[in-house]
Amino acid sequence: MRSRNLIWIGLCLLLLTACGSNEDTAAAKHSTEDKTNPQMKEEYDASREIEEAESEKIEEKKGEVSASLATEAETDAAVEGDHTLTDHAEKSDSLAAYTNEEIEYARIWLQLGDNQNVDELNVRHIAKGEPLNPNAESSAVYPEDVIQLTGARLIDGSITYSGNGDGTINRYYVPLRWEKNTPDDFSEEDMKIFTESIITTTKLISIDPTEGEEVISLIEKINSES
Missing domain, CATH: 1.20.5 (Single alpha-helices involved in coiled-coils or other helix-helix interfaces)
Known part of the structure; x- marks a missing residue:
């Protein structure tokens, strides 16, 4: 137990x-x-x-x-x-009294003009669709608005262009006097081919932002026409 x-x-x-x-x-x-x-x-x-x-x-x-x-x-x-040439560049004090367009014309002529000492600088605006050669029915037409700069005399030369708004232009190598720059036996077909080739061979050119008295002197000689 x-x-x-x-x-x-x-x-x-x-x-x-x-x-x-x-x-x-x-x-x-x-x-x-x-x-x-x-x-x-x-x-x-x-x-x-x-x-x-x-x-x-x-x-x-x-x-x-x-x-x-x-x-x-x-x-x-x-x-x-912005489609003007000079709007992107600031104006100097000496050019402040002038428009961008006036400065543009003077700078382009100073760089590309045949005669720098022109008596006057004529400005002509040509609308898109206008013929390159007004005297030829078969002429090609401008694909855009362009500007033509000329002096008072034929020997001063001419510049036909459109602005790109970035300091460059498209230059059209258009004769100022067509009768002096085309053969007498040019047919309408020849003129068509010739004017079309001018449009397709435009040259892109950079314009220098020139300042000073040369620009002002040219601006004072501008004669603008529509």
Whole structure:
């Protein structure tokens, strides 16, 4: 009987020991979780703050790029809408009293004119669709509005051109006196071919932004006609 009691007592002690061990394990687990969870939360919060900061930087960069593109688009639109030769160059104080067109005519003649010492500088505007040779029915027509500069005499020469709005011109090598520059036996077909070739062989020329008394002197000699 005593032996049986000792066995039961032993079993009870084993059960109590096992229960205590389980409780200790659970307590340790809860303690570890209590320590781990705040650390994980802090790391999560820090990671989230970094992501938000990077996202803000990306959005800021997008805004800067969009603003830059908008500025470039506005600049391009302004350039495309401007078709005079000299509007893109700032005027010096000495030329401030004159129009962009007057400065343009003088600069072009100074650079390309046959005779720099003309008595007058005549300006004629020729509309798109006008024939290159008004005396020939088969003449090709101008594909755009052009300007013709001439002196008072034939030996002064002439310049026929259109402006591109960027400091360059398209020069048309059109004779000032057609009868002096075409053979007597030129047929209508010959004239058509000849005038068409003038249109297809225009030359792109950059005009120097000349300043000074030479420009002013020529401007004072301008005689503009429609």
